[in-house]
Amino acid sequence: MKLQRIEAGEYLTADGRFYVRNTYYSNGLPGRSNTTKGWLIEDKSGLTPFQVSSNQKTKLRRVDTLTEAKEIIALVVECDRKEKISRDAGWRKEDNAQPPGVCWLSPYTGKLLTRSEALLELSLMS
Structure with missing residues (x-):
């Protein structure tokens, strides 16, 4: 999955759907220290609610590396593609x-x- 660099620690997918930011360079989640290492993935379209627990979903997903973020985004895009094929x-x-x-x-x-x-x-x- 190819990401476009916006600025230090911030990336966007080519279609603008997913926004990825390094929590070290940004405030991350409200109430958290900005020194927490990791990456946050946000689905700007709202189509992908990430599972937090059995009954909670959120539009943000925290991962440890940028590579892991790219893999998750690629997996979501692939699942969406297969779902579209089935619906069609x-x-x-x-x-x-x-x-x-x-x-x-x-x-x-x-x-x-x-x-x-x-x-x-x-x-x-x-």
């Missing part, structure tokens, strides 16, 4: 599906599947 092929994502993770409704079988199962079925049916 007629798949529907069910909100609050039970059990969790089984949320893709197959246009071929009418069953709810996990993302991996959905991508496998999509590749087999294409």
